[in-house]
Amino acid sequence: MLANYGYKNGSGDYFITIDTDKCDGCGNCVPACPFGVLEVGEDENDPFREEPVAKVSEFHRKKIKYSCAPCKPMKKRKPLPCMNVCSPGAIAHSW
Ligand code: SF4
Numbered sequence: 001m002l003a004n005y006g007y008k009n010g011s012g013d014y015f016i017t018i019d020t021d022k023c024d025g026c027g028n029c030v031p032a033c034p035f036g037v038l039e040v041g042e043d044e045n046d047p048f049r050e051e052p053v054a055k056v057s058e059f060h061r062k063k064i065k066y067s068c069a070p071c072k073p074m075k076k077r078k079p080l081p082c083m084n085v086c087s088p089g090a091i092a093h094s095w
């Protein structure tokens with residue numbers, strides 16, 4: 001399933017989406033993110049899932065636009081660090 005973390009406000013939609021069917025819980029995205037936005041743990045949407053899954057940490061969910069802002073200028077030049085290390089392609093950003 002698609003797990004969306006973030007919010008929308010008057011300036012736009014700010015969501016990181018984790019495709020939990022693609023995410024294998026490898027954890028590569030956690031150290032790749034320079035701002036500690038991502039973590040790997042229990043699937044909050046599927047209590048029966050045994051493997052860990054990536055998610056946005058509670059701390060960053062309501063300020064994701066600002067948490068990711070230092071990375072975003074890089075998007076035009078190269079892939080975002082979190083997406084770059086995710087070989088299954090489980091991470092997407094709405095903005
Ligand atoms: S790098 Fe991709 S597959 Fe690995 S934990 Fe992060 S989101 Fe999941």
Ligand code: SF4
Binds near residue numbers: 032034081082
């Ligand atoms: S865009 Fe940058 S700050 Fe945001 S989750 Fe990805 S690596 Fe972390």
